[in-house]
Amino acid sequence: MKSLRQHLENLKADGKTLLVPYIMAGDHADGIAGLPKTIDFLAENGASAIEVGIPFSDPVADGPVIELAGIRSLKNGTTLRKVIDTLKTVKTDIPLVIMSYFNPIYKYGIEQFVNDLKATPVKGLILPDVPREHENMIAPFLTNTDIALVPLVTLTSIPERQAELVNGAEGFIYAVTVNGVTGADRDYRADLNQHLAKLAEISDAPVLAGFGVSSIAHVEKFRQAVDGVIVGSYIVKGLHEGKTAEIAEFLQKSSQI
Ligand SMILES: O=P(O)(O)OC[C@@H](O)[C@@H](O)c1c[nH]c2ccccc12
Numbered sequence: 445m446k447s448l449r450q451h452l453e454n455l456k457a458d459g460k461t462l463l464v465p466y467i468m469a470g471d472h473a474d475g476i477a478g479l480p481k482t483i484d485f486l487a488e489n490g491a492s493a494i495e496v497g498i499p500f501s502d503p504v505a506d507g508p509v510i511e512l513a514g515i516r517s518l519k520n521g522t523t524l525r526k527v528i529d530t531l532k533t534v535k536t537d538i539p540l541v542i543m544s545y546f547n548p549i550y551k552y553g554i555e556q557f558v559n560d561l562k563a564t565p566v567k568g569l570i571l572p573d574v575p576r577e578h579e580n581m582i583a584p585f586l587t588n589t590d591i592a593l594v595p596l597v598t599l600t601s602i603p604e605r606q607a608e609l610v611n612g613a614e615g616f617i618y619a620v621t622v623n624g625v626t627g628a629d630r631d632y633r634a635d636l637n638q639h640l641a642k643l644a645e646i647s648d649a650p651v652l653a654g655f656g657v658s659s660i661a662h663v664e665k666f667r668q669a670v671d672g673v674i675v676g677s678y679i680v681k682g683l684h685e686g687k688t689a690e691i692a693e694f695l696q697k698s699s700q701i
Pocket residue numbers: 466495497505506510543572625626627628654655656657674675676677678
């Protein structure tokens with residue numbers, strides 16, 4: 445079993461709420477140099493894993509908060525190469541998961557990308573614009589590595605599709621809670637937890653809910669149906685505004701739920 449899944453399953457077996465904050469690499473006051481300390485900060489405050497975003501000019505699934513963070517990061521001169529070089533210097537016990545659109549990886553060289561990640565704590569990949577049908581562009585390079593491909597299951601995925609995506613999940617299942625882009629402050633549909641609980645039932649791998657999670661009440665709600673949550677916009681905005689105490693408190697409280 446790949447270590448991302450093992451790590452999350454161990455936490456789950458200890459009764460922990462799985463908590464995966466998302467950050468935009470390079471969106472720090474001191475540019476990419478600030479990435480290692482941001483990772484340390486999240487790890488110290490209870491993150492189970494950390495999703496590290498790669499900035500991209502056409503982020504089709506990103507809402508305004510993440511999109512602006514990407515623009516700031518690109519203005520800081522962040523490139524995929526700089527992110528990987530910086531991650532090579534990071535020492536952490538918790539797995540990192542790269543979230544990237546495919547284009548930067550394609551430009552970098554797919555095989556080279558996977559090879560270079562082996563010298564980093566990256567244990568998973570979320571590639572929102574690579575559907576299962578196209579996974580073979582990268583999956584063969586991951587076979588003999590400890591890097592898991594994390595599937596996104598959306599509300600519109602029909603049961604057959606869900607089963608297919610869940611089958612053989614190497615890390616965790618990313619259960620998308622809304623139809624639309626990332627971002628906090630949104631209404632969830634009334635039967636969302638039933639939908640999530642069904643997904644959790646058919647999945648052996650841990651299931652984490654993401655999109656719009658921005659309060660302790662959200663974490664408590666989703667915890668009734670799945671193993672944990674992914675929190676992006678709330679974290680990205682808070683860090684950008686320097687609200688570290690608030691973020692630390694949110695993470696600590698969430699991981700105790
Ligand atoms: O920001 P939110 O609503 O908390 O959602 C998480 C999200 O930001 C992060 O996982 C993410 C950022 N960009 C993405 C693109 C697709 C899927 C997921 C993402």
